[in-house]
Amino acid sequence: MFSFTSIKNYHTFLADHPNGCKIAVNHFLSKIEENKHLNSFLEVYAEEAIQLAKELDIKRNSGKKIGKLHGVIVSLKDVIAYKGHHLSASSKILAGFTSIYDSTVVKKLLEEDAIIIGRNNCDEFAMGSSNENSAFGFVRNAMDENKVSGGSSGGSAVAVQAGLCMISLGSDTGGSVRQPADYCGVIGLKPSYGRISRYGLIAYASSFDQIGIFANSVDDAALCLEVIAGKDEFDSTVSEKIVPQYSTLIHQSSKKYRIAYFKQALEHPSLNPEIASSILSVLEILTKKGHFVQAIDFELLEYVVPTYYILTTAEASSNLSRFDGIKYGYRSNSTNADLTELYKQTRSAGFGNEVKRRIMLGSFVLSSGYYEAYYTRAQQVRRTLSNQVNRIFSEYDLIISPTVPSTAFNIGEKTDDPIKMFLTDIYTVFANLVGIPAISIPIFKHSNGMPFGLQLMSSHFNEVLLLALSKEMMQS
Numbered sequence: 001m002f003s004f005t006s007i008k009n010y011h012t013f014l015a016d017h018p019n020g021c022k023i024a025v026n027h028f029l030s031k032i033e034e035n036k037h038l039n040s041f042l043e044v045y046a047e048e049a050i051q052l053a054k055e056l057d058i059k060r061n062s063g064k065k066i067g068k069l070h071g072v073i074v075s076l077k078d079v080i081a082y083k084g085h086h087l088s089a090s091s092k093i094l095a096g097f098t099s100i101y102d103s104t105v106v107k108k109l110l111e112e113d114a115i116i117i118g119r120n121n122c123d124e125f126a127m128g129s130s131n132e133n134s135a136f137g138f139v140r141n142a143m144d145e146n147k148v149s150g151g152s153s154g155g156s157a158v159a160v161q162a163g164l165c166m167i168s169l170g171s172d173t174g175g176s177v178r179q180p181a182d183y184c185g186v187i188g189l190k191p192s193y194g195r196i197s198r199y200g201l202i203a204y205a206s207s208f209d210q211i212g213i214f215a216n217s218v219d220d221a222a223l224c225l226e227v228i229a230g231k232d233e234f235d236s237t238v239s240e241k242i243v244p245q246y247s248t249l250i251h252q253s254s255k256k257y258r259i260a261y262f263k264q265a266l267e268h269p270s271l272n273p274e275i276a277s278s279i280l281s282v283l284e285i286l287t288k289k290g291h292f293v294q295a296i297d298f299e300l301l302e303y304v305v306p307t308y309y310i311l312t313t314a315e316a317s318s319n320l321s322r323f324d325g326i327k328y329g330y331r332s333n334s335t336n337a338d339l340t341e342l343y344k345q346t347r348s349a350g351f352g353n354e355v356k357r358r359i360m361l362g363s364f365v366l367s368s369g370y371y372e373a374y375y376t377r378a379q380q381v382r383r384t385l386s387n388q389v390n391r392i393f394s395e396y397d398l399i400i401s402p403t404v405p406s407t408a409f410n411i412g413e414k415t416d417d418p419i420k421m422f423l424t425d426i427y428t429v430f431a432n433l434v435g436i437p438a439i440s441i442p443i444f445k446h447s448n449g450m451p452f453g454l455q456l457m458s459s460h461f462n463e464v465l466l467l468a469l470s471k472e473m474m475q476s
Helices: 007-016 020-034 046-061 104-111 154-161 178-184 218-228 273-288 301-322 339-350 353-365 371-395 418-425 429-434 463-475
Strands: 041-044 073-077 115-120 144-148 167-172 187-190 210-215 258-262 292-296 398-401 438-445 451-458
Touching: 007 020, 007 218, 020 041, 020 046, 020 073, 020 115, 041 154, 046 115, 073 154, 104 115, 104 218, 115 154, 154 167, 154 178, 154 210, 167 187, 167 218, 178 187, 178 438, 178 451, 187 218, 187 463, 210 218, 218 463, 258 273, 258 371, 273 292, 273 398, 273 438, 273 451, 301 353, 301 371, 301 418, 301 429, 353 371, 371 429, 398 463, 429 451, 438 463, 451 463
Parallel strands: 073 115, 073 167, 258 292, 258 398
Antiparallel strands: 041 115, 167 210, 187 210, 187 438, 398 451, 438 451
């Protein structure tokens, strides 16, 4: 009977089983079929996954050099391009669209012998905090099927949570990896902005978006990051910094860290008291272990969500203007409309309500009468936040905060109140606003039976330190 615990253990299994990749693929295909009611997958690449597994088994058995992710079974959020496969951003407006090229992350995965098993459901165009905005229905949380999975990468989070793959890639614009990871009790890593190429990622807000990783262990997340990070000639925003050997370096750190936490974050009225007390208890344990832990003031907490939504919707209104139904995707079947009317009808029917809400908000804040009042001021707040985070990391190694204010809520609970839904992002958007890496690690269980964790943040491109402390805390 096949079972998966970690990539390291899986590779040990492969060494003893000549047809191990095929066994693993069949196992996960069976699990996906058993759990299709969770609506995690929009499409499963069964035949090609089995064929690639056979080829990888032959490669390994012939003594040829194998990749770092040899036989590792990965799923992709439906915003990451995979050549020859459907790509819809979980939206009607991209109905029938097939990617004509591979994203850089897919190319790197395949070069290291990974097997891509399918594409995951998500909030439409990655806009949402509960995965209830998909054109293909909501994703259920495997621990309580009446609860949301979190968003926007809920399908990817549930794929790892329910054991439907080994690793999944999502995207994180304001918490869309970390928040569903917290709700589902798995690890969710958002690297520094520019650490991973965005080439082949459907854009929501280009100065915020970053591909992230869902995994069951810090070691697996570190190895995956090691593979998919690095420079890329197709993305001018990606860093050319050398990619560290994360999978090795996180085992070599034994230093004592200087850790800050935002006093206002743990005292915020939206934060569930049980989550607050659990995080405080962890801070006490870290102090007893010799780490220096200190509360610091963060007076700008109330500004991060409005700043985030002003800037991201402005970028979204620009990025989504390309979806007009002319060259690809859904097009209105009206025969009497002129070109302008065809655009209106196509976009009105093709986009869901949340996407239309954000496009309109973005167009509003960019309009001539309100640009200075909203967009310019939001950019000023973003600069202030960046300056503040630089000061913080001149004194501290890491910041600890909640990931989300509460555990996963009931499906439909917040769909009629967009503001309440937006506020679930209060702790995660900060890292995207300033471009630093962040991770959600699942170390608690609430009295209501649902998992939750905490968030760690470090300075730009300091993922080694972030992963090292995460590993230490997961082992405690």
